[in-house]
Amino acid sequence: MxxxxxxxxxxxxxxxxxxxxxxxxxxxxxxxxxxxxxxxxxxxxxxxxxxxxxxxxxxxxxxxxxxxxxxxxxxxxxxxxxxxxxxxxxxxxxxxxxxxxxxxxxxxxxxxxxxxxxxxxxxxxxxxxxxxxxxxxxxxxxxxxxxxxxxxxxxxxxxxxxxxxxxxxEYAARRDTFWREAQRHLMLAFGSLGAALAVGLPLGILVHEAPRLRGAVLGVLNVVQTIPSLALFGIMIPLFGWIAASVPGAAAAGIAGIGAFPALVALFLYSLLPVVSNLLAGLAGVPPGVREAAAGLGMTRAQTLAQVMIPLTLPVLLAAVRIVLVQNIGLAVIAGLIGGGGFGSFVFQGLNQTAMDLVLLGALPTIALALVSGIALDLALEGIDPRKVRA
Amino acid sequence: MTGRLALGLAAILLLAFLLSPESFAPLLRPLTRNGAPPVYTQTSLLSLTFSHLGMVAGAVLAASVLAVGFGVLVTRPFGRDFLPLARTVASVGQTFPPVAVLALAVPVMGFGTGPTLLALFLYGLLPIFENTLAGLTNLPPQVIEAARGMGMTPAQRLWRVELPLALPVILSGVRLSAVIALSTATIGSTVAARTLGEVIIAGLLSSNTAFVVQGGIVVGILALLIHAGFRWIEGRAAGWTRARS
Amino acid sequence: MIEIEHLTKRYGALAAVDDVSLTVERGQIAALVGTSGSGKTTLLRMINRLVEPTSGRVRIDGTDTAALPPHLLRRRIGYAIQGHGLFPHRTVAQNIATVPRLLGWDRARIAARVDELLELFQLPPAEFRDRMPHQLSGGQQQRVGVARALAARPDLLLMDEPFGALDPVIRAQAQTDLRRIQRELGTTLVIVTHDMAEAITLGDRIAVMEQGRLLQYAPPREILTAPATPFVARLIGRDERPFHLLSLTCVADLIQPGEAEGPPLAPGASLRDALSLCLWTGRAALPVEGGGVVTLEALRRAAEGRSP
Known part of the structure; x- marks a missing residue:
């Protein structure tokens, strides 16, 4: 029917x-x-x-x-x-x-x-x-x-x-540059995601264990999320330029006010809120009876977290990964405007030269990348039923 | 409470800066090099702010009207055929990067305010549309049943029950759109739209940190104020519907 | 054996549990009854230190529970709660194996124990081992929850409204099963319930609590015939008392010589069932399997609380 x-x-x-x-x-x-x-x-x-x-x-x-x-x-x-x-x-x-x-x-x-x-x-x-x-x-x-x-x-x-x-x-004319920028774009999107997970997961667990921090941490991350991308990207440049110049050893550690670094940090900051807030929502969503049972059966706090809470939070975390990845693939375009590379450099070069085909050369792969990642992660999300995840 | 206080202070600071940018010059001068001007003067900051906000308001308003209208249409019996399609388009469409939408609007509209308005409008549609769908399709069935049972016509149900109950969700879609639009409008200055992005980009091009910082802070505070304003309205709306239902 | 001595829990000025002392003998069932907010759950949770007492102490088989790290203490005590608290991401077998795994049992021993428990709770292992909790009925989930609590052969089992989420038919069956398994294993059991009928069915002794205080701790018959305070009497329900009393005794204890018409009654049936049958069929005496009768007159006397 x-x-x-x-x-x-x-x-x-x-x-x-x-x-x-x-x-x-x-x-x-x-x-x-x-x-x-x-x-x-x-x-x-x-x-x-x-x-x-x-x-x-x-x-x-x-x-x-x-x-x-x-x-x-x-x-x-x-x-x-x-x-x-x-x-x-x-x-x-x-x-x-x-x-x-x-x-x-x-x-x-x-x-x-x-x-x-x-x-x-x-x-x-x-x-x-x-x-x-x-x-x-x-x-x-x-x-x-x-x-x-x-x-x-x-x-x-x-x-x-x-x-x-x-x-x-346009592609044929800059084949090598294209693939270099493609790599850079992926590095920006996935690198910032990785960093956000590496920092956001411990931060989320910390806030969960110490709820007094909740308001402050989420408040700051919310503010960061609200700042328009061009502003945040722009402010990163002088900030890290200053740090690289005035903090000993910072430049040697790869911190710089030019290139991909400021863009990477800006994307990382944007990614923290979805990771932390989804993790918190996931942890709060674990049924109280399950938590009670874990403690009552003699699991330590760490065991409860690792064996029960985190596995049950997995779907919500994957949803955060989807949000962050799609968002960062799109925002990484702005890196092209501040010399951070990625597909955005074609977009903005094209806009400068009124060469729309060059704009397309940057915009189309970005859209395709965001689309494929978004759909793939939606499918993955549908595939993991929290109740079917094996510990 | 401290949040509100900080926000109020930020608003006052913003107003003072926009009305008399020159008086902030001593604060910004340390950020400049080689005697570059500390305050952006090519265009009045106030007029850029108005133009920026005007664009966002226009695009979001138009997007709201159309998106809520579409949302209502596809949830009525005669529009049901389009519901599955509408859901897919709303969720897949949002994976399109706003900057790419902006760039793609240029070939259609040329440079200037046009493509930015178009991009803001198009991109603004989806969050509002998606939230309208969510709001109108997740209403408590007992309430709708009760409205039918009391003999309300479909139009009365829509205006007196469904839309008021869905309002907070719809408003949060509008908030999302407005914040995204504010951000995307900043980038609009790369296609020659008159927005505050102009200040940031001028700063980036001439390596004048003072420009980047003042542009960034003005847009940032505007975004926070808009965000907080919508949150407040949403809270009130949720309160009204709770009180009424 | 559990000895609870002057146990108190204060939250600010409020005493959730106020100077409670009681002893549960090995292999016995103690039922904690009271209205919500009476402190019965807090008392239970202080036994395995999910709640730390403000003062007083709990000894299990002579050992002070405060001497052990809480998580090690809890691994020795079974714990089952309302709505079962099964881990939704783990299979039935993995759920039951939780405590044995925490204790580091080897794989073969765990597998054998899981199957043994599934058999005990009448859940064929081959069919149920690999199911996920959401694939079970409410009654089955509850049985798995109790099986999980018993997995590491604890001498002591704590239960907090374990049957609260079950419908009346399944609930009666679950109570019978629990009683059978508890007698079989010789486990000491402390169960929290707000349902006096459940406490009477299950408890060897009943502890009635109100506003953090222990009002009475006695065998069911004594609670019914000599309630210590008006509150205890009210909790039993004036109208219900004779029926509760009848339900405590089985037909075998009231047999008189004689003969009567109709199908015979099982000697294990409760006096309450016998009375119900008398009233429904309009007879003054019922035959009992293996000879003899129960008379309506004898039932009436039993319902007044006099010893049969």
Missing amino acids: NPAVVGTRPGVSRPGLLFAALGLAGLAQPFVQFRANRIVAGEGLSLPDALGPWGWAVAAALTGALAMAIPVRRPAPAGLVLALAGLLGVILFAGAAAGALVPEGDRIARVSLGAGFWLLLAAFALALADALSRLALRPAWRWALLAGAVVAGALILGTGLMDDLSVMR
């Missing part, structure tokens, strides 16, 4: 109508932008403009796929396949259109993605989200889908199908 049947005119799925309308609007918009070089104004081209007669066929096929989202009687798995095929098609045809438009050997002409592409992408992505939420697949299947999407993405990019698009041109 399809839940979409409830309260709907017979035969029509309203979300399906929305996706179709969005997609058709996309087909009416320029699919790609063509520019003879990096500077001149672009010319919007529809699918038929770009691919000739093939373009008409592709547009027709996409229209068909969108139309098939409308009927309600369509089995749900078919909706999933349709959405996936549509997404894949939109991406591959963008690559193909670029290939067809750029003359062989031309290194100057630029083909960037147009409004039509983004609207079609959004239409199929929404259809995919809808199909997935209706299907309620088992976690194993969703893990497989996520892995499949990552592998497919790597294959599409790796095989050079998209190489004529200007984002990929």
Whole structure:
């Protein structure tokens, strides 16, 4: 029984109508932008403009796929396949259109993605989200889908199908820098997470054992969390510059007012609140009877904490890791503005040079990274039922 | 209590600084080098603050109206088809980094205030929407049952029971949006929006620590005041609903 | 044997437990009864030092409990509470093995003990060993909770409203089982309850508490027939007293020679059951298995508190 049947005119799925309308609007918009070089104004081209007669066929096929989202009687798995095929098609045809438009050997002409592409992408992505939420697949299947999407993405990019698009041109021009910044971005996001766990867990346990500290610690962390990122990142630079210059041995220990260090510390500070407050909530959520039983059976405080409290807090901690990781992958972009590196350096370079493709080169991987981490950790979170964690 | 006192002092300090920044010059001078100006004067700090807050208020207000409207729609019988989709979009959408949303708004809107407003608005939608959904779908079933039993029409139920009960949760979504918007607006100055981020970035570009610190502190205090203000309103709202239900 | 001597617990000016002394003989069941806030739970928790006494002392088999580190003391004493307190992240077997593992028993010995206890509580080990607590019914969870408390063969078992969360049918069964297992193992048992009927069913002696003070500590019959204060009498309930009294004695003790109509009664049935059957069937005498009868007249006399 399809839940979409409830309260709907017979035969029509309203979300399906929305996706179709969005997609058709996309087909009416320029699919790609063509520019003879990096500077001149672009010319919007529809699918038929770009691919000739093939373009008409592709547009027709996409229209068909969108139309098939409308009927309600369509089995749900078919909706999933349709959405996936549509997404894949939109991406591959963008690559193909670029290939067809750029003359062989031309290194100057630029083909960037147009409004039509983004609207079609959004239409199929929404259809995919809808199909997935209706299907309620088992976690194993969703893990497989996520892995499949990552592998497919790597294959599409790796095989050079998209190489004529200007984002990929930007990538090709700075391949080495790109991977160095990617490493730096991951280091910033995961390094600050690791540091926040290393400091936040003992801090949380301390506050739990000494509740008088609770108000002060959470108050300070709340204030830190509220300070806008650019301000916090900015203040770290003079602060650590001063420390490096005036505290003996600080510079030798790697403390510096420039580079990644201030960014790492700022991210670390942002991460502390979710870790500590989730840990505290988790510890407080352990049923009093369980705690009482642990003490009554003769466990020491340390044993109670290690064998009972912490294992039961695991899901809440994993939720904190999800919050922190997604937040830090996004905030690490700001590091690019203060010379801390990461994908943000492309974003801000691009904004400075009004080179939108360079902005995309920084923004798209960041979004992909945040999306994949967020979904993966959501799945992991669903997988661990506190009651099934084995000690 | 000490928290409130500190907040009040911070507010007074902020007001004094914005009205007469020059009188703080002696405090900030030690942070400068080579005779650089200690106080940002290219644009009046007060007007930057107004422009910054205006942008945040406009974006959050528009986002609130739309997000609460959507939230109400998808929880009504005729919008139920969209509920699963709406939940997914709300949770997945929030993994999009605000800075990336800002950067991606530039190709659509060009430089200036436009992309920042768009990004603030788009990013502001999701927390409010998600909280509206949470508030409207987690209402105690007995209360809704009782409202039906008393013969309220669906519209009366919405206005007199569901929305008032969901209000504290919705407001905390608005608070989240406002704090994120304040932060993202700061970065908006990289795409030429007139915000307080301008001061920080000017400081970063000219290695003038005094600029970075004054920009950072002004935005920081604003964020704390907004946060505390919303917390207070949420508390009051929770009190009203408890008193009324 | 537990000797509680002048035990007091003060919270500020308030005495939660006020100068209580009592002795529980080895292998006996002491039931602590009182309204909520009477101090019965605090008294229980001072025995295994989950609450430290303000003054007074507790001796177990002659040893002062204050002489031992609390966690080592608790490993020697079984402890079961209302709502069982099972560790939700551990299997039934792991839960039962908690104290043996703390004591460093070897793997084989622990496994054997777990199976033995599951058998004792009528939970087939092969079926229940690897279940998680949330996969059990309320009655099963409660049995696992008691099994866990008994795992390291403690001589003393403390229970705080262990059956509080069970429905009446399962509760009666659990009480019978507890009584059987306690007699089998010879464990000394102190149980806290607010239910006088439960205290009468289980207790060899009943301690009635009010506002931190011990009002009366006596066998059930004495509590029923000679309540020390009006409060004790009120706790028993005036209307309930004859039925409580009848429930203390079994049919075998009241048999008279003679014959009567109808299906015979088991000699182990309580006088309360016999009275109920008499009233329901409208007969003046009931036959007992193995010969003889119980008469309504004899039941009436027993209900007045005179010895049968």
